[in-house]
Amino acid sequence: MFRYLPILLAVVLFSCKSGEKLYNQGRYGDAVEAFVKKLQRRPQDATSLQLLPKAYEAAMDYHESRAKQALASNNDLKWEAVRTEYRAMQALYNAIRSSPAANSVVKPKDYSTAITGAQENAAEARYARGIQLLDEGDKYSARQAYEEFNAALRLAPNYKDAEQLREQAFQMGLVNVVVSEIDVRSPYFQFSADQFRDALVRNLEQRRINSFVKFYDERYVRGDRDFRPDQYMEMRFYDFVVGQTYVDRSQREVSKKIAVPGNKKDSVVYITVKATLFITRKTVASSGVLDYRITDVGNNRVLRQNRVPGSFTWQNQFGTYRGDERALSDEDKKLMGGRDIPPPPPQDLFLELTRPIYDRLAGELQSFYNQY
Structure with missing residues (x-):
């Protein structure tokens, strides 16, 4: 226990000196709290008992002066500044009341009623x-x-x-934004386009881009006579090609030196093995451009317009070989293990090409509506 005594004494001395230091620096509110903490540990501390009343009086003069200055101003929000000062004085009241020794030399003023009135x-x-x-x-x-x-x-x-x-x-x-049905010019892809629009509306709502901007699916508000949209976002796909198939056939020669047993016992000889690879690469390219336009319903003014491109390429490779299988690399063997498979259906390809469009569009809309 005695080995901790020097540390305890150092803490006490530092607390006392820090209170005096704060007081001398004119930080009277902080000094009050430091002196109170010291008196909670050492109720008879002479320095704290002597300086605490002075620090409290100086702190009260400071906050009272600021409160009066705020009250004399023409600022509409002056009562919030007054409340801040009253709260600071109430904190000093609470601190002093927590220590009997501090309370014996200072009778602090209770500002709780004044704070309520200021609020x-x-x-x-x-x-x-x-x-x-x-x-x-x-x-x-x-x-x-x-x-x-x-x-x-x-x-x-x-x-x-x-x-x-x-x-x-x-x-x-609120700014009510109606998102239109998407014109894709082909009924074959209308269902996929509706899925794109549904996902976009949900995402925009979940992102909470702006609490005063709300997005609606056109289908759900079309018959509501009481609904008043502020903006209309129209979307249309242009120049889209889904399922453009390309087939590329190629062949190449491969060879490899390998070790094989020789005629003599434990002997090894190296021979070159060869094979011819026949590779078929099937590529299905899809691309499109989404045009979107945001219009103010009140004055029919175009607020924003842009075109967002997107693309998706599906690819499948497979092959056969003629010759020695040992000439094939590991990658070649994977190709040989492949097979001719049909590409995804056009609706799936359409959804894939819209993914990059979706991401960029959502980002542009977030940037646009952040200003509201």
Whole structure:
């Protein structure tokens, strides 16, 4: 136990010196907390008992002055600054009350009621700003109003009807984007195109690109008379070719030196073995370009337009050989083990070529709607 005594004494001395140092640096609030911690360990510490009242008075003067300065300003949000100062003084009150020795030399002021009043006033200021913004009647102001009502509720939960007004502001600030059915010019691929569109709408919703932007599948809102879209995103595939097949046949000679037993016992001789490979490479190339355009429904203005290319190549190789199998490499043997298989059906090829289109389109839309 005694071996830890020097360490304990060093901690105590450091605590005392650190409190004095903070006080001398003008960091009165930190000094109060340091002195209180010291008195919790050593209630009779003379330095802490002497400097704590001075540090507390100086800290109170500082925060009271800042609170009065904030109150005298014309800033709509001054009560939030006042609350910050009151909270700082309340923290000093709580610290001193936690130590009987500190409480014996300082009678701290309780600011809990003042904090409640400041929060109510701060919430009212945010609420009033929200009402004013909501009266502007445009989407941008509605989104700002939403943030103001949100701030009011953080300051004072259940404040007046701020929760209902926040929801109203949210609905007013929403940008409803209808994603059209995709024109692919060929009914054969319509089902695959619908799958592409369904996946895109789901992904855009899951990404939560912007809380004030919501995407809808055209099929599900077409008959809703109460629904009012703000933007319309039209998509169309151009110049797409699915299942263009190419067959390439080639042959090549291969050879390899191998060791074989000689005529004499335990002897080895090297011979060259040869084979001719006949390779068939079947390639099915698919490509296409998706044109998309986002239009403002109110004024029919094009907000964004671009074309996104995509491609997919399916390939199968197989072969036969004539000659000595020992001349084949491991890769050659894999080709020889292959077989002629049919390519995927056109619908699957269409989905594959849309994957790179999908990824790029989703990225472009996220970048575009991040500005809202």
